[in-house]
Amino acid sequence: MFNKETEYALRSLVYIQHQNYQNLRPGIEEIAKEIEAPQAYTAKILQRMVRIGFVNSIKGKGGGFVFDESKPKITLKQLILATEGAKILEGCGFGMKYCDAENPCPLHDQFGPIRDSINRLVSEETIQSLARKTNQAFKVLIH
Amino acid sequence: MFNKETEYALRSLVYIQHQNYQNLRPGIEEIAKEIEAPQAYTAKILQRMVRIGFVNSIKGKGGGFVFDESKPKITLKQLILATEGAKILEGCGFGMKYCDAENPCPLHDQFGPIRDSINRLVSEETIQSLARKTNQAFKVLIH
DNA sequence: TTTTTAATGGACAATAAGGTCTTTTAGTAT
DNA sequence: ATACTAAAAGACCTTATTGTCCATTAAAAA
Numbered sequence A, B: 001m002f003n004k005e006t007e008y009a010l011r012s013l014v015y016i017q018h019q020n021y022q023n024l025r026p027g028i029e030e031i032a033k034e035i036e037a038p039q040a041y042t043a044k045i046l047q048r049m050v051r052i053g054f055v056n057s058i059k060g061k062g063g064g065f066v067f068d069e070s071k072p073k074i075t076l077k078q079l080i081l082a083t084e085g086a087k088i089l090e091g092c093g094f095g096m097k098y099c100d101a102e103n104p105c106p107l108h109d110q111f112g113p114i115r116d117s118i119n120r121l122v123s124e125e126t127i128q129s130l131a132r133k134t135n136q137a138f139k140v141l142i143h
Numbered sequence C: 001t002t003t004t005t006a007a008t009g010g011a012c013a014a015t016a017a018g019g020t021c022t023t024t025t026a027g028t029a030t
Numbered sequence D: 001a002t003a004c005t006a007a008a009a010g011a012c013c014t015t016a017t018t019g020t021c022c023a024t025t026a027a028a029a030a
Helices: A004-020 A028-035 A039-052 A075-083 A108-124 A127-133 B004-020 B028-037 B039-054 B076-083 B108-124 B127-133
Strands: A054-060 A064-065 B056-058 B064-066
Touching: A004 A028, A004 A039, A004 A064, A004 A075, A004 A127, A028 A039, A028 A064, A039 A054, A039 A075, A075 A108, A075 A127, A108 B108, B004 B028, B004 B039, B004 B064, B004 B076, B004 B127, B028 B039, B028 B064, B039 B056, B039 B076, B076 B108, B076 B127
Parallel strands: none
Antiparallel strands: A054 A064, B056 B064
16 A cells, blocks of 8 residues: 555554653664564665654664653644655646546545545554554564 | 546546447547546556457447447446456455454444445446436536 | 763765667568 | 668656665653
8 A cells, every 4th residue: 555665654653652762772783683574775764754753763772762741642644744745645647637526537436525535544553542542472473 | 536547447438338329430539538437548448448349349440439239238347346456446445354244444334335335326326327318518527 | 061872964886777779580472 | 672660668767656774862760
């Protein structure tokens, strides 16, 4: 569904938040292992997440990644826009620029509601809400 | 939503079928122009469509692309599987291998119905049904 | 203050997606 | 037959995605 960068970013952030909730502060090695993603690439992605301001990093011994609890929650939509852009969230399946009720593409009527559902979902769900739902063992479910 | 190949293939095939319904047999130059896609790339994609057997081609003067009316209709799903694979149609947004009702990823409950809708849509709609819905000028709606 | 630890930065490599160009092949019409 | 037309084939190119590697920097512990 999403591209790799979005997927790894999503899993990483949810994992970090999930650990933070238990007062733990995971590092890159642990994160990459748990979410089953390439370590160096995950590091690169998390670097971007830090620059954007989605999450904080702490260097040195005992360091790792932490969320700033005082900051607003991060929606899935914000994350997607930061990684792969709006492609999945807007535009019609036919690739038309002007596709609306008046000038509908052949898929318009059936596709509209689906796209709306996706947008609703990614606007409502946040890294935090997803981390709360992650109660079982994390790693065993991936790959 | 879809990748370029799927998009161009979809638009091409729907355009061809739409023209066929009017007893016309468009060639590559016309098709690429009308669907606003790169000609050489569209040619390559249509070549694949011909090899797969989705559409027929006729060489030489008066040639072009035609659907075999005796063949079964082509669903959007068949097309997608042939171009970009099942990625959009299956798997969970979280990238988990085992994501089901028993071991749900944090997105499972909300994502399931959306994915089902997409699958229903692409299984029901065909090149032919989309071509029938294309009654207005084709080109003006794209880009 | 030195050592250790862990993230950062940036260059680089591999693969896939998207796209072009030229020659060949197979038809059609004259 | 010959000329013309249009798709087929395949080599090649460009860009984006998905990575790797290594030196640097910042923080904590000893």
